[in-house]
Amino acid sequence: MNAFPQGTVHEAAEDLQTAVRSDPKVLELWASLTPLGRNEFICWVDDAKQAATRQRRIQRTLEELLEGKKRPCCWAGCIHRTDKVPGRWQQAVLIDGKGKSGRL
Structure with missing residues (x-):
């Protein structure tokens, strides 16, 4: 597999790949x-x-995939998608209107 499978909005950086x-x-x-x-x-x-x-999250990504998870645990979800409005929970965790979030 040469082409690395990417996301709908984001592309994985070299360290994650x-x-x-x-x-x-x-x-x-x-x-x-x-x-x-x-x-x-x-x-x-x-x-x-x-x-x-970032390094902890990369390591956790690998662990969660091996555990069978399809999405990151405890993540409100990507707020950068343009195909839908952020949900209520996503809006509740936003710190400001610039797309920054308060998630760890």
Whole structure:
């Protein structure tokens, strides 16, 4: 598999791609996700403000995929999609109107 399966809005950065490709089982699980599912993981990883948090989220992505999860645990969802309005819960966790969120 040469082309890395991406999300609907977001594209996985090199560090996430490298981590997912490092385990054939994880890569298979990643590829089996819907583009929306991949998008949620990518957005969640990209939302990290610090490098250490980003690395923890990448590691957790691998773990959650192996656990059979299709979306990141405890994530309000990508607010960057233009095909739908953010849900009530997403709006409730937004800090400001610039697309920044208060999620860890």
